[in-house]
Amino acid sequence: MEPVSTIEGRAIPLGTKNVDTDVIIPAHWLKTVTREGLGKGAFESLRGQPGNPFDDPDFAGAPILIAGDNFGCGSSREHAAWALLDLGIRAVIAPSFSDIFAGNAFKNGILAVSLPQEQVDRLLEVARTDPVSLDLENQTVTTPFQDRFTFEIDAFRKHCLLEGLDEVGLTLERGDAIAAYEKRQARDMPWLAEPRENAA
Amino acid sequence: MASAPRTMYEKIWDAHVVETRDDGTSLVFIDRHLVHEVTSPQAFESLRASGRTVRRPDLTLAVPDHNVPTTARVDAAGKRLPIADPQSAAQLAALERNAPDFGIRHIGATAPEQGIVHVVGPEQGFSLPGATIVCGDSHTAAHGGIGALAFGIGTSEVEHVLATQTLLLRKSKTMEVRVEGALGPGVTPKDLILHVIGVIGTAGGTGHVIEYRGRVFEEMSVEGRLTVCNMSIEGGARAGLIAPDEVTFAYLEGRPYAPRGADWDRALAWWRTLRTDEGAAFDKSVTIDAADIEPTVTWGTSPEDVVPIGGRVPAPESFADPAKQEAARKSLAYMGLEPGQRLADVAIENVFIGSCTNSRIEDLRAAAEVLRGRHKAPGVKWAIVVPGSGLVKRQAEAEGLDRVFTAAGLEWREPGCSACLAMNPDKVPAGERCASTSNRNFVGRQGPGARTHLVSPAMAAAAAVTGRLADVRELA
Numbered sequence: 062m063e064p065v066s067t068i069e070g071r072a073i074p075l076g077t078k079n080v081d082t083d084v085i086i087p088a089h090w091l092k093t094v095t096r097e098g099l100g101k102g103a104f105e106s107l108r109g110q111p112g113n114p115f116d117d118p119d120f121a122g123a124p125i126l127i128a129g130d131n132f133g134c135g136s137s138r139e140h141a142a143w144a145l146l147d148l149g150i151r152a153v154i155a156p157s158f159s160d161i162f163a164g165n166a167f168k169n170g171i172l173a174v175s176l177p178q179e180q181v182d183r184l185l186e187v188a189r190t191d192p193v194s195l196d197l198e199n200q201t202v203t204t205p206f207q208d209r210f211t212f213e214i215d216a217f218r219k220h221c222l223l224e225g226l227d228e229v230g231l232t233l234e235r236g237d238a239i240a241a242y243e244k245r246q247a248r249d250m251p252w253l254a255e256p257r258e259n260a261a
Numbered sequence: 262m263a264s265a266p267r268t269m270y271e272k273i274w275d276a277h278v279v280e281t282r283d284d285g286t287s288l289v290f291i292d293r294h295l296v297h298e299v300t301s302p303q304a305f306e307s308l309r310a311s312g313r314t315v316r317r318p319d320l321t322l323a324v325p326d327h328n329v330p331t332t333a334r335v336d337a338a339g340k341r342l343p344i345a346d347p348q349s350a351a352q353l354a355a356l357e358r359n360a361p362d363f364g365i366r367h368i369g370a371t372a373p374e375q376g377i378v379h380v381v382g383p384e385q386g387f388s389l390p391g392a393t394i395v396c397g398d399s400h401t402a403a404h405g406g407i408g409a410l411a412f413g414i415g416t417s418e419v420e421h422v423l424a425t426q427t428l429l430l431r432k433s434k435t436m437e438v439r440v441e442g443a444l445g446p447g448v449t450p451k452d453l454i455l456h457v458i459g460v461i462g463t464a465g466g467t468g469h470v471i472e473y474r475g476r477v478f479e480e481m482s483v484e485g486r487l488t489v490c491n492m493s494i495e496g497g498a499r500a501g502l503i504a505p506d507e508v509t510f511a512y513l514e515g516r517p518y519a520p521r522g523a524d525w526d527r528a529l530a531w532w533r534t535l536r537t538d539e540g541a542a543f544d545k546s547v548t549i550d551a552a553d554i555e556p557t558v559t560w561g562t563s564p565e566d567v568v569p570i571g572g573r574v575p576a577p578e579s580f581a582d583p584a585k586q587e588a589a590r591k592s593l594a595y596m597g598l599e600p601g602q603r604l605a606d607v608a609i610e611n612v613f614i615g616s617c618t619n620s621r622i623e624d625l626r627a628a629a630e631v632l633r634g635r636h637k638a639p640g641v642k643w644a645i646v647v648p649g650s651g652l653v654k655r656q657a658e659a660e661g662l663d664r665v666f667t668a669a670g671l672e673w674r675e676p677g678c679s680a681c682l683a684m685n686p687d688k689v690p691a692g693e694r695c696a697s698t699s700n701r702n703f704v705g706r707q708g709p710g711a712r713t714h715l716v717s718p719a720m721a722a723a724a725a726v727t728g729r730l731a732d733v734r735e736l737a
Contacts, residue, residue, distance in 0.1 A: 095302075
């Protein structure tokens with residue numbers, strides 16, 4: 062994972078609530094064995110609709126997306142995060158996120174920033190004409206008009222994002238603790254520790 | 262010293278913490294990992310690229326389900342038929358290569374036990390009460406119906422579990438959904454969960470694990486409990502739980518991977534301790550009167566857009582939230598519905614009975630009961646029944662249900678996810694409606710432009726017979 066520190070640029074003012082994973086990337090795009098190239102399927106059902114921001118040349122390559130409540134609800138498909146990355150989106154700002162999407166975003170170095178609705182509304186207004194800046198170290202979102210909003214982020218996630226850490230690598234270092242758990246479980250709950258197929 | 266009263270979630274959590282870190286996150290052991298072909302290829306590729314192995318292949322079970330066609334998979338001579346879509350074929354081939362390469366148990370596309378992972382896990386006794394179960398699929402929540410802490414994960418987490426058999430998690434909040442009273446005639450677990458989602462909203466359970474409590478769940482079959490927990494994610498909760506009881510134990514005993522002999526007795530002793538203690542506190546609690554629940558249908562493009570079958574399409578202005586008003590306007594335009602229209606007047610052209618929500622034997626029995634001696638209406642162009650697994654299919658055929666379906670003009674298919682998410686050839690044509698027993702009515706979910714109305718299996722059968730959304734109670 063690439064380290065994340067600041068993200069600055071145009072922000073796509075989507076604003077819609079409950080943007081689900083089927084809207085972010087429809088299922089027929091999921092038939093891939095790689096992570097790349099999903100941007101062309103991103104927001105397929107919105108594209109072609111008049112006034113949609115994804116076809117607006119002003120927002121081509123914009124690194125930030127601003128959405129409504131419960132962004133990323135629905136499926137666990139990490140393809141949603143990969144599709145956003147492929148579009149060049151490195152941060153999503155919304156009043157709230159689905160739990161699974163927030164985790165998937167984090168694993169891919171996408172900042173999922175929750176701000177109160179009125180602050181999101183203000184950013185949606187600014188985004189139509191001007192850039193928005195995110196600073197992970199200071200946990201702020203700022204605009205050229207002196208708006209300065211602070212956001213909360215899990216300390217562990219912040220650390221991993223700033224350092225670009227590989228979570229699997231970190232956990233593998235805890236192999237001894239995992240082995241100790243496995244040993245305990247094999248002793249106390251052998252039926253759970255070793256699934257055995259029984260003859261029918 | 263007696264410990265403080267704990268919820269069932271807290272008991273399962275406590276039993277699986279490997280270690281808790283200073284920042285409050287915990288490394289949690291995963292007992293069972295289900296793998297399918299869509300969300301795993303990139304995880305296996307990452308393992309290969311970094312020279313990593315699967316820590317516990319014995320705790321991992323791979324089953325293809327999303328892409329498999331539901332038409333015949335072998336010819337008359339038993340020879341495997343090719344899959345027309347090259348991308349689907351490539352994903353299935355990747356799983357068929359990855360499973361043996363990493364030493365993982367694999368139920369292949371033509372195996373008699375193949376089916377939807379969330380049907381196969383409990384059916385095989387691979388999913389057990391008190392276990393932590395994950396899968397790269399949000400409907401993993403289903404396994405909560407047998408009392409497992411089960412939730413969907415993304416592909417990076419799939420890789421993490423494959424490599425370490427753990428996940429780094431922060432403890433969730435707990436939410437109690439208490440349903441008082443009993444369900445009325447014709448009202449099913451599917452109607453119950455649709456109603457619950459309508460009450461709490463699609464973000465109502467975000468950050469929480471839901472525990473469903475009340476007599477109605479104690480009286481419910483395991484199949485029904487799996488249906489309820491399955492759709493916890495549509496209420497925003499990553500996991501749903503129902504306390505395991507004698508009904509659960511009777512369901513599991515003797516299943517292929519369920520413990521036996523002395524192991525069974527030890528397991529049973531622990532399972533009986535899992536229910537939430539008297540006096541344990543939930544972070545959030547919602548109480549619902551079962552008498553308020555009627556056969557329920559969705560009108561919009563979010564699972565929270567529910568209305569009783571006797572109701573009408575709501576006017577967007579009837580919602581207090583301006584954002585919801587706007588969403589409702591868009592939904593109605595997509596769905597081709599007018600405010601005030603009676604749901605029971607809405608004609609449908611397609612019926613889908615299947616999905617990890619409603620493809621178990623009881624679901625098929627409920628649909629067959631309505632269809633027996635009847636025929637699908639002339640306006641219904643496409644109606645398919647897709648059993649959740651090969652074993653469900655065999656059981657249904659032994660009971661003659663397949664003949665009830667085909668006599669009624671419905672197609673009887675091979676198991677898989679099918680038209681729930683239209684990754685295989687089973688799609689609803691653009692602009693057409695489908696009465697569907699699946700779990701999501703999102704825009705384009707069943708195919709581009711497809712209009713989905715979520716219903717129970719009995720209600721889907723009633724729609725097939727009448728050619729419109731219909732109250733199954735009127736067909737009795």
